[in-house]
Amino acid sequence: MTELPVAALQLLSDEPATTDLLSFSAIADTVVDALFDDTLNPVALGISGTWGSGKTTVLNLIDKRITGRSTDERTIVVVRADPWRYDPSRGPKESLISAVLTALADEFKGSDLVKQTAGEALKNLARRVNWSKAIKMAATTALTAQLPSLDAVMGLVSDEPETLDSEKGMDNFREEFESLLEDEALSHVRQVVVLVDDLDRCLPQTVLETLEAIRLFLSAEGMSFVIAADEARVAEAIQQKLQTPDPRDGTESIASLYLHKIVQTTVPLPALSYFDTRAYLFLLLVRSIVESKVFAHLVADCDALRVDAGSLDDLQMPEGVDLAASMATASRLTPVLYEKFQGNPRRIKRFMNDLYIRQSVAARRGIKLEPDAIAKLMVMERLFRKDFEALMDWLASGSLRGKLNQLQLLARGGQSDADTEKEKKVDGDPAAIEGEYSSTMVRWAKLPPELEPTLVSGYLTLAAAFQGRLLVDESLSETLRDLAAALTSSSQIDRTAVKDNEIKALPPGDVVELLAHLGRRMRDDPSIQLPTVNAIVTIATLHPSEIEDAKRALSLLPGAEVKSSSVLVLNGLAADYADVLDGWSAGADDITKRAIVSVRKQGA
Numbered sequence: 001m002t003e004l005p006v007a008a009l010q011l012l013s014d015e016p017a018t019t020d021l022l023s024f025s026a027i028a029d030t031v032v033d034a035l036f037d038d039t040l041n042p043v044a045l046g047i048s049g050t051w052g053s054g055k056t057t058v059l060n061l062i063d064k065r066i067t068g069r070s071t072d073e074r075t076i077v078v079v080r081a082d083p084w085r086y087d088p089s090r091g092p093k094e095s096l097i098s099a100v101l102t103a104l105a106d107e108f109k110g111s112d113l114v115k116q117t118a119g120e121a122l123k124n125l126a127r128r129v130n131w132s133k134a135i136k137m138a139a140t141t142a143l144t145a146q147l148p149s150l151d152a153v154m155g156l157v158s159d160e161p162e163t164l165d166s167e168k169g170m171d172n173f174r175e176e177f178e179s180l181l182e183d184e185a186l187s188h189v190r191q192v193v194v195l196v197d198d199l200d201r202c203l204p205q206t207v208l209e210t211l212e213a214i215r216l217f218l219s220a221e222g223m224s225f226v227i228a229a230d231e232a233r234v235a236e237a238i239q240q241k242l243q244t245p246d247p248r249d250g251t252e253s254i255a256s257l258y259l260h261k262i263v264q265t266t267v268p269l270p271a272l273s274y275f276d277t278r279a280y281l282f283l284l285l286v287r288s289i290v291e292s293k294v295f296a297h298l299v300a301d302c303d304a305l306r307v308d309a310g311s312l313d314d315l316q317m318p319e320g321v322d323l324a325a326s327m328a329t330a331s332r333l334t335p336v337l338y339e340k341f342q343g344n345p346r347r348i349k350r351f352m353n354d355l356y357i358r359q360s361v362a363a364r365r366g367i368k369l370e371p372d373a374i375a376k377l378m379v380m381e382r383l384f385r386k387d388f389e390a391l392m393d394w395l396a397s398g399s400l401r402g403k404l405n406q407l408q409l410l411a412r413g414g415q416s417d418a419d420t421e422k423e424k425k426v427d428g429d430p431a432a433i434e435g436e437y438s439s440t441m442v443r444w445a446k447l448p449p450e451l452e453p454t455l456v457s458g459y460l461t462l463a464a465a466f467q468g469r470l471l472v473d474e475s476l477s478e479t480l481r482d483l484a485a486a487l488t489s490s491s492q493i494d495r496t497a498v499k500d501n502e503i504k505a506l507p508p509g510d511v512v513e514l515l516a517h518l519g520r521r522m523r524d525d526p527s528i529q530l531p532t533v534n535a536i537v538t539i540a541t542l543h544p545s546e547i548e549d550a551k552r553a554l555s556l557l558p559g560a561e562v563k564s565s566s567v568l569v570l571n572g573l574a575a576d577y578a579d580v581l582d583g584w585s586a587g588a589d590d591i592t593k594r595a596i597v598s599v600r601k602q603g604a
Helices: 025-035 055-069 092-105 112-127 150-154 167-181 204-217 231-242 254-262 274-286 292-307 324-340 345-364 371-383 385-397 400-411 418-427 430-436 439-445 453-467 478-487 492-496 500-504 508-524 526-542 544-555 564-570 578-585 590-603
Strands: 043-048 075-081 189-197 223-228 265-268
Touching: 025 043, 025 055, 025 223, 025 265, 043 055, 043 231, 055 075, 055 189, 055 223, 075 092, 092 112, 092 189, 092 204, 112 167, 167 204, 189 204, 204 223, 204 231, 204 254, 231 254, 274 292, 274 324, 274 345, 324 371, 345 371, 345 453, 371 385, 371 439, 371 453, 385 400, 385 439, 385 453, 385 508, 400 439, 400 453, 400 508, 453 508, 453 526, 478 492, 478 508, 478 526, 492 526, 500 526, 508 526, 508 544, 526 544, 526 564, 544 578, 564 578, 564 590, 578 590
Parallel strands: 043 223, 043 265, 075 189, 189 223
Antiparallel strands: none
């Protein structure tokens, strides 16, 4: 798989989509048809879905379709309301009423007398509102722009019985609002559609006051509301505010009855299907790769396959651009993300953003992992936390290569090729070690591609740094841990801080343990091989009786990964480490082989 260039890794905006990647157009069209059904006038409709399921995207699609039907002669006024974003110094009921009245005031047409009459009707409506909540703490509001002065606004503040805080005031408001809609200045207005978003994020008081404001308008013909919110969360907020008990006989709760009295019907947003998840991932991956026209065709083709119950494998790829890698990545991620994220678009998008960040940082850190390999590791890191912790423990203890190869052999059903036969002999028969790995870990290992342990170590080291976790081998004493960390450090200051006397003072058992640890760490993380080879040779020089353990530690480093600089550490020691040099020669590249020949000649 071709590695994506760093520049191509563009983060996906968390803002609602402007392009319908989820085939929500069918839902938007259904809602718009209901809004313009004369038998449902006035009407309040709900769009229900969990956090991140695409409710705002559907509202945007509805807004676009409604606007397309509006003309100068038959205007449809669209009001966007987001109670979650309302200024806390203004009451939510007052804020929504202000938004509706302001939108209507902007539509006044006709002669000066006609507009003046409508303006007076608007002011009469404003007097019904207890503006002390909204205006006493602010100099102006959207509605005050329609009034002559701040003094006039303050004159509207009223605590009389006929404000909206009383049933009489609410009845009068309804009557006057209906009259306003019938005013000659608004004769061209066919309908007012209020799109309410994020109500399920609000505090119970805001939820209830917003619904009360909606209830005020629903007696007027030509008023329509679309409320995008998680219906269950809204009902919970109503229940908390009204302090109503949960029904124990399975009947509908008072909170739900209250909500359904206002909202006639609710359209649930479906979770993404398996097909939808794969298509969504693919479209997210290719969005920054192809031109906008090509992308639009891909979106349309995915929609057509969805309608025809087709397979994404039948998607016709555009000419001149290779999208096979993106489709392969989408296919590999789909099984786990579909299950773990339960078809939630926002959670999938956030995962992809995390993946892009990790790819970009890894590339800049010199970690040469292909994007699909990073994606596989990200799946474990984000979705199988316990198993990922085990992976980092393997790295810390120097057992990553053996354990990961065992796991991948087990995932293959115990069948190995010539290249893995050696690992099988060294690390054990998968049938005997199956109990060491969780079922989720084996399932994860079956995801392509297979991972090279030496490359995985770089990702794990980066992940540990992000988490602020120290990669320490708990089986070592603190003294040996500190020595191992200093001896393998990339800092020369750290390495030279370890004095020969300190190493000489180690008892034989600690020396053997330290050498074994250094060999395993070097095998798992070749980036530390030069300082580690130096450390192993130094320890063996200071403890000659342990040279066989030193040779075993050095032999853990595969020849294909040995660097010529590591070979040159053995200058003058070829006779003592002849077996190590023989092992390194197998699979070494030409430069390393020449270094081995040179070291042997100098030792002859």
